[in-house]
Amino acid sequence: MPPLDIDSAYTVTPEHVAFYRNHGFIKLKDVVGPAEIKYYGREISRMVQELNTMDVPLEQRSTYGKAFIQISNIWTRSAIVKEFVFGRRVARIAAELLEVAGVRLYHDQALYKEPGGGITPWHADQYYWPVASDRTVTAWIPLQKTPLEMGPLQLCSGTQNMKFGRDLEISDESERKLGDVLKDSPLTNEPYDLGEVSFHAGWTFHRAGANQSDQAREVMTIIYMDEDMRLSDPQNKNQINDWHVWCHGAKVGEVIDTPTNPVLWSSR
Secondary structure, three states: OOOOOOOOOOOOOHHHHHHHHHEEEEOOOOOOOOOHHHHHHHHHHHHHHHOOOOOOOHHHHHHHHOOOOOEEEEEOOHHHHHHHHHHHHHHHHHHHOOOOOOOEEEEEEEEOOOOOOOOOEEOOOOHHHOOOOEEEEEEEEEOEEEOHHHEEEEEEEEEHHOOOOOOOOOOOOHHHHHHHHHHHEEEEEEOOOOOOOOEEEOOOOOOOOOOOOOOEEEEEEEEEOOOOOOOOOOOHHHHHHHHHHOOOOOOOOOOOOOOOOOOEEOOO
């Protein structure tokens, strides 16, 4: 097997940074190579299968349950997945797009939309996160070429600055209310090439369509935050849960510097 590369620098241009700043997201080509996707994707899928506890038939689940199989912090269970999640290439892109000196890990999360899986309702990720600033970003990394029928990520431009809907958890209600407000807003709904990765801000509203194919839509996500991010007072029950699960040991008002939130890239 040829050497795997998940640490070399990717050229992030001033135009990339400006696009991300204005739109709240960006899609970049050839971020992860085919060999890397094959090698790490195989292990991620193995771990998803091993750790998945969902045994309710798809047709009997809630909207959220139909959206995807969700497995988080796989890096703590597999040395190979840890190697991928700790890769400096994607982490450096995240830091440069956020315009911060460095980034630390919030957590990783595999999102596998099964064949026949339903929509992912409109939502903004940061509703769930007890963090003190908007310097957060999710890298959405498909582990296969992802055509429209598989339900790729849909991103609504400029919504990282929108205040409406920030109190909505992902649900039928968020899909209905945000869908109505955003119906005339610019939406990016495009297929993903193999190796293409999108980065979206914590407050950027997004959704995904149903998986109408006969193949699982396999996606790995890595959530990054400013290396100087401080824990804020939780604003809802979900933020309380996230504090204790993903930021265990962090204290309100202090930098989220815990064993499970390591710095993954820094220019300092």
